Amino acid sequence: xxxxxxxxxxxxxxxxxxxxxxxxxxxxxxxxxxxxxxxxxxxxxxxxxxxxxxxxxxxxxxxxxxxxxxxxxxxxxxxxxxxxxxxxxxxxxxxxxxxxxxxxxxxxxxxxxxxxxxxxxxxxxxxxxxxxxxxxxxxxxxxxxxxxxxxxxxxxxxxxxxxxxxxxxxxxxxxxxxxxxxxxxxxxxxxxxxxxxxxxxxxxxxxxxxxxxxxxxxxxxxxxxxxxxxxxxxxxxxxxxxxxxxxxxxxxxxxxxxxxxxxxxxxxxxxxxxxxxxxxxxxxxxxxxxxxxxxxxxxxxxxxxxxxxxxxxxxxxxxxxxxxxxxxxxxxxxxxxxxxxxxxxxxxxxxxxxxxxxxxxxxxxxxxxxxxxxxxxxxxxxxxxxxxxxxxxxxxxxxxxxxxxxxxxxxxxxxxxxxxxxxxxxxxxxxxxxxxxxxxxxxxxxxxxxxxxxxxxxxxxxxxxxxxxxxxxxxxxxxxxxxxxxxxxxxxxxxxxxxxxxxxxxxxxxxxxxxxxxxxxxx
Amino acid sequence: xxxxxxxxxxxxxxxxxxxxxxxxxxxxxxxxxxxxxxxxxxxxxxxxxxxxxx
Numbered sequence: 001x002x003x004x005x006x007x008x009x010x011x012x013x014x015x016x017x018x019x020x021x022x023x024x025x026x027x028x029x030x031x032x033x034x035x036x037x038x039x040x041x042x043x044x045x046x047x048x049x050x051x052x053x054x055x056x057x058x059x060x061x062x063x064x065x066x067x068x069x070x071x072x073x074x075x076x077x078x079x080x081x082x083x084x085x086x087x088x089x090x091x092x093x094x095x096x097x098x099x100x101x102x103x104x105x106x107x108x109x110x111x112x113x114x115x116x117x118x119x120x121x122x123x124x125x126x127x128x129x130x131x132x133x134x135x136x137x138x139x140x141x142x143x144x145x146x147x148x149x150x151x152x153x154x155x156x157x158x159x160x161x162x163x164x165x166x167x168x169x170x171x172x173x174x175x176x177x178x179x180x181x182x183x184x185x186x187x188x189x190x191x192x193x194x195x196x197x198x199x200x201x202x203x204x205x206x207x208x209x210x211x212x213x214x215x216x217x218x219x220x221x222x223x224x225x226x227x228x229x230x231x232x233x234x235x236x237x238x239x240x241x242x243x244x245x246x247x248x249x250x251x252x253x254x255x256x257x258x259x260x261x262x263x264x265x266x267x268x269x270x271x272x273x274x275x276x277x278x279x280x281x282x283x284x285x286x287x288x289x290x291x292x293x294x295x296x297x298x299x300x301x302x303x304x305x306x307x308x309x310x311x312x313x314x315x316x317x318x319x320x321x322x323x324x325x326x327x328x329x330x331x332x333x334x335x336x337x338x339x340x341x342x343x344x345x346x347x348x349x350x351x352x353x354x355x356x357x358x359x360x361x362x363x364x365x366x367x368x369x370x371x372x373x374x375x376x377x378x379x380x381x382x383x384x385x386x387x388x389x390x391x392x393x394x395x396x397x398x399x400x401x402x403x404x405x406x407x408x409x410x411x412x413x414x415x416x417x418x419x420x421x422x423x424x425x426x427x428x429x430x431x432x433x434x435x436x437x438x439x440x441x442x443x444x445x446x447x448x449x450x451x452x453x454x455x456x457x458x459x460x461x462x463x464x465x466x467x468x469x470x471x472x473x474x475x476x477x478x479x480x481x482x483x484x485x486x487x488x489x490x491x492x493x494x495x496x497x498x499x500x501x502x503x504x505x506x507x508x509x510x511x512x513x514x515x516x517x518x519x520x521x522x523x
Numbered sequence: 524x525x526x527x528x529x530x531x532x533x534x535x536x537x538x539x540x541x542x543x544x545x546x547x548x549x550x551x552x553x554x555x556x557x558x559x560x561x562x563x564x565x566x567x568x569x570x571x572x573x574x575x576x577x
Contacts, residue, residue, distance in 0.1 A: 072527070075535035082542040091549060212526030219528060236528030280553035287546030295539055 001347055006152060009348055013190075013355070017171065020182040024175025031391040034176030035107035035371055037272040041181055046278065047090075047286035049181035050269045052188035052360035054085065054260070055293045057144040058422065060195075060357055063294065064337075065330030067301030068316035069226070071234035073248055078294040085260050086286045093261055094270040094279045096441040101271035107391075109264035109368075110376040112271070113433075116440040117448040122455070124381020127372035129432055129459065130264050134372075135402065137425035138365040139409040140418050145358035146410070152351060161410055168359055169403040172366045173396055177272065180363045187356035192292055194353030197346060198338075199296040202303055205341060206310075215306045221315055234302045250499060258501060259430035262437045265368035297334075304337045311340065369406075370399030416476035424466065424473065431462035431504025435512040443516075450516025458508025465500040473500070 028034050041049075067074050097112065104115040110130065114123025142165055149160035171179045203211065212235055219233025230242020238244035260266065273279060304316040312319065317328040319336055338350055374394035379387060387394070413421075435454050439446035466473045467480060468489050474480045475487035488496045524533040 072532045073535065075532065075539055079535055079538045079542055082539065082546065087542065087546050087549070091553075209526060214526075216526055216528040233528045235526070235532050237531040275557050277553070277555060277557040280550050280556060283546040283550035287543045287550075291539060291543045 001152075001344070001351075003153070006348060006351065009352060010153075010355070013352055014167065016186060017167070017183050017359070020186055021171025021175045021179045024171065024177075024179025024182050028176045028178050031395075032107065033178060034392045034395060035375065036101070036268065037177045037181055039102065039272060040274055041178075041272040041278075043273060043278040043282035044285050045181055045185040046269055046273050047282035047284075048188035048192075048289060049184035049360075049364075050266060050282075051286055051289040051293065052184045052191060052357065053265055053269070053364035054263075054290070054361075055191065055357055056141050056361040056422075057148070057354050057358040058140070059294070060191075060297055060354065061331055061334045064297035064301035064304075065320075065333040067298040068304050068333045069328075069330055070238070070244065070248055071231075071236070072298060072302045073237040074298045075295065078291065078298060081260075081294050082287050082290050086283065086290055089261055089266075090270075090279045090283050090286060093267075093437075093441065094282075095276040097267060097270040098273060098276060098279060100441060106271065108371045108375055109267045109433075110372060111380065112267070113436055113440055113451070114376070114380065117446075117451055119448050119452070120381050120384065122436075122448070122452060123376045125452075125455065126264075126433070126436075127376025127381065129428070130372040131369055131377055131398075131402075133425055133428050134264075134365055134369050135406045135409050136413075136417070136421040138362060138369065138402070138406045139413060140421040141358055141361045141365065142406055142410045143418055145355065145362065148351070148354055148358065158411065161407065164358075165362070165403060165407055165410075168362045169366055169399065172363050172370070173399050176392075176395075177268070177367055180367050181269075181272065183363060184360045187360040188289060190349075190356045191353050191360075192289055194349050195292050195296040197349065198300055198342070199292065201342060201346070202300045202307070206303055206306055211303055211306055215303060218305060218309060218315075221305075221309070223315070223317065234305055258434065258505065259426035259428075262429045262433035263426075264372070264429070264433070265364040267437070268368065268371075300337070301333065304333060304341075307337065307341055366399055366402050366406075369402035370397075371395045372398065373401050374398030414476070420473050420476055427466070427499065427501045427504065428459070428462055430501045431458035431508050434505060435509040439512055439516070445516060445520055446512065447516045447519045447522075449519045449522075450512050450514075453515040454508045454512030457511040458504045461507045462500045462504030465498075465503045469495060469503075470498065470500050471496040 030038070032038055063074070100106070100116065101112055104112065106112040106115050108127070110123045110126035113126055114120060142161060145164045146157060146161035149155050149164055150157045153160075155163070171183055175182070203209070207214070216233060216235045219236070222231045222233060226244065230239035230244040232239055238248055270279065273282070301316075308314050308316050308319050316333055316337075317330070320328050320330060320332040322329045338347055342350070374397055375391060378398070379385065379391060379394050432455050435458065436451045439451055439454075467477055468474055468484075471488035471491060480489060481487050490496045524530060525536065527533040527536065
C-alpha cells in the first residue's frame with residue numbers, strides 16, 4: 001500500500017469530517033440542538049447515524065474472523081439484528097421513545113427515565129452508571145482506531161491514540177449531536193460502500209451462489225478439535241447442545257444485544273426526529289444498512305475458507321496461524337483475505353471503512369458520556385436543576401471529562417480488560433436499563449420505587465457476577481483472585497460460563513415488577 | 524437448500540432478507556403515518572433553549 005496515497009485519502013476524509021462537524025456547529029443554536037439535534041433530523045441521516053454507531057470496527061473485523069471459524073450459522077445474529085435491532089427498535093420502542101421524549105421534553109436517555117418517574121435520582125444514577133462504565137467501551141473502540149493509525153501510518157501508539165481521540169472530540173465538542181449525526185451519516189455511507197464491494201466481489205470471485213455448495217462440500221475439512229466440539233461444516237449449524245452450539249447461540253442471544261434495545265447512545269437517536277413518520281421511513285435505510293454491515297462479514301468470513309482452499313489448499317484458520325503461539329489469530333483473517341483476494345484500490349477503501357466505523361461509534365459515546373456527566377449527573381441530580389441556561393457548557397465540560405477519562409483508561413488498562421469491555425457495557429445496559437426502559441415506555445403501573453429498586457438490584461447482581469463468578473471477566477478483573485485466591489468462586493462449573501446478563505436482567509425485571517406492584521397504591 | 528449444509532442456515536439466510544423486506548414494506552406502508560405531536564407536559568426548563576447557552 002502506498003503511504004502517500006493513503007495519507008491523501010485520509011486527509012480528504014478528515015476535511016469532509018471537518019466540514020460536516022462545522023455544519024453541525026453552525027446549525028447548533030440551542031441546548032436542544034446540542035443534545036437531541038433539535039428533534040429535526042432527517043430519517044435517512046438518523047438511521048445511518050444509528051447504524052454506524054451500532055457497528056464498530058471490531059464488529060466488522062472480529063465478526064468476519066469468528067465466521068471464518070464458526071460458519072454461516074451466525075447469520076441468525078444478522079437476522080435478529082434486523083428484526084430486533086431495527087424493526088422492533090424503531091417501530092415499537094423508537095416511536096414510543098420519541099413521543100415520550102417530546103412529552104417530557106427529555107434531552108438524554110437518563111432524562112427520559114428520570115422525568116417519566118419524576119425522579120432526579122433516577123436521572124443522576126443512570127447518568128453516573130453511564131459516565132463510569134461507558135468509558136471502558138469507548139476506550140476499546142478508541143484503541144481499535146488508534147491501532148489503525150499506528151499500523152497504517154507507522155505512528156507511535158500513544159500519539160495515534162491522542163490524534164484519533166482529539167479529532168473525534170473536536171467535532172463532538174463544537175457540533176453537538178448534529179455534528180455527531182452528520183459525520184456518522186457520512187461515515188455510515190463509506191462503511192456501506194466498503195461492505196457492498198467486499199460482498200459482491202467475493203461472490204463474483206467464487207462463482208456466485210454456487211459457492212455455498214462448494215463450501216458445504218468442504219465439511220470434511222473441519223479441524224478435528226472443532227468437529228469434536230460440534231462443528232458440522234461452515235454452512236450448517238453446530239450439533240444441537242454441543243459446546244460450539246452453546247457458544248454460538250449464547251453469542252447470538254448476547255449479540256442481539258438484548259442490550260441493544262437499551263443502549264443510551266442509540267436510544268437518544270429516536271428523540272432526534274420530528275415524528276413517528278420519520279422513524280417508519282428510517283426503517284428502510286436502517287434495515288438495508290444492518291443487513292449489509294453484519295451480513296457481509298459473516299458470509300465473506302465463511303467463504304474465505306473456500307477462497308483459501310482454492311488458492312492455497314488451506315482453510316482460513318490455517319492462514320492466520322500465529323507462529324509464536326501456534327494458535328490461529330482470527331482478527332487477522334480480514335486483513336489477510338483483503339491482501340490476497342481484493343484489488344489494491346479496495347485496500348484503501350477498506351482502511352477508510354474501518355476508520356469510519358471506529359470514529360462513528362466513538363463520537364456517539366463521547367456525546368453520551370459528556371451529556372450524562374454534564375446534564376444528568378451534575379446539572380439535574382447534583383445541582384437540582386439549577387443553571388438551566390448553562391446546559392451546553394456543562395455538557396461540553398462533560399465531553400472534555402469523557403475525553404480525558406477515556407484516554408487515561410486506554411493508556412492504562414490491561415489488554416485483558418479492553419477485550420471484555422464491550423461485553424461488560426452491553427451486559428450492564430441490559431441488567432440496569434432494559435427493565436426500567438420497557439416499564440417507562442409500556443407499563444403505566446410501574447412505580448418510581450419499583451424502577452429504582454430494579455436498577456439497583458440489576459447493577460448489584462451484574463457487578464457481583466462480573467467480579468466473582470463469570471470467569472472470563474472475573475479472571476481479567478482480578479478482584480476474586482485477590483480476595484479469595486481463585487479466578488472465579490465457581491471455577492470449573494457450568495456457572496462460571498453463565499453470562500452476567502442471565503443473572504442481572506431477570507433479577508432486575510423481577511424486582512421492578514414486584515416492588516412496583518407493592519408500591520402502586522402509594523404512588 | 525440453496526447449497527447450504529442444513530435447513531437452519533438456509534432459513535437464517537432467507538430470514539435476513541425477509542426481515543429487511545418486512546422493514547422496507549412496513550416503512551413504505553407507514554410512509555405518511557403520523558400521530559399528533561404531543562405538547563410537552565413537562566414544564567419546559569427555564570431558559571433551556573436560550574441562545575446564549577452556546
